[in-house]
Amino acid sequence: MQSQKFVVDAMLGKLARWLRILGYDTAYSNSFEDWKILRIASEENRIILTRDRGLCSRARKKGLECFYVLPGLKIEEVLAKLALKYHIDLSIIDPNFSRCSVCNGVLKKINDNYWECTKCHKKYWKGSHWRTIENTLIRARTLLKSDEPKQRPVNYSQ
Template sequence: MQRQSFIVDAMLGRLARWLRILGYDTYYKNDIKDWKILKIAEETKRIIITRDRGLCNRAKKKGLPCELIQPGIGIEEMLVQLANNWKIDLTLDMAATRCPECDSILEQMGKDRWKCPKCSKEYWKGTHWITMQEIIIKAKAKVNTNGEEPDFARRLNVRHRNSVS
């Protein structure tokens, strides 16, 4: 099954890293301009993730899928929002993980070690792995499985996305 691909605006670098760790092809640059996000999303069929309401509105006018992330919510809530609205899989699977820095698929070097073939960074299951698993467990517990709009989205009146064709 082909997974969604995303493009994340400059305000959501931490979320871009998480999506990559979860195995999603995620385009992110911390200095990318809105016009470039729209162009790349259109050309590569990526879902735009942004905190910029104006960018989201321009994306919708162009018929591009977009998810508006509200200010003030943490990574756990962002992951829940994406799981509810885009059905992303909240599973930490090192066989699918991408480099959090450059988005390349990691290569396994040993039982618990991985290396990025592009930027040569090395990764392993250290104490940070436990923290990441805890965040994922908490997020999974909040994911809506009955098809209703999530509670935080109702409270904030959030549903700024187009369906993916």
């Protein structure tokens, strides 16, 4: 499993699923209110990912790490930016190191072709969707390589 842990606001459910696929412990619920996100980040040492400038500003005032996700970005663009800032590994597509995209539970190998969530018992396998996942990660890695020298810090807390 990956070392960074995240808490994601209600506007970024798709991003939460992607981070879980990549093996990152990602707390997410579409019912999390701002105070709950701040508490989870503080108590569990998680990085906040949000599209809410106010939440990001409050998090930073409390000394919490927060990443503001610009609206309108494609998932591969967001993943590339996270990889640049937090060293997210975009090469992992191994279900043995993934988490359940639904509940964040750890996946356990059942046999060569199937995995099961240890928490909600959802079953996973490498179906046709696997190619879509791989292609999205390839695009994110390509963006990361092309963006690295041009990347400049941006202050979104204003």
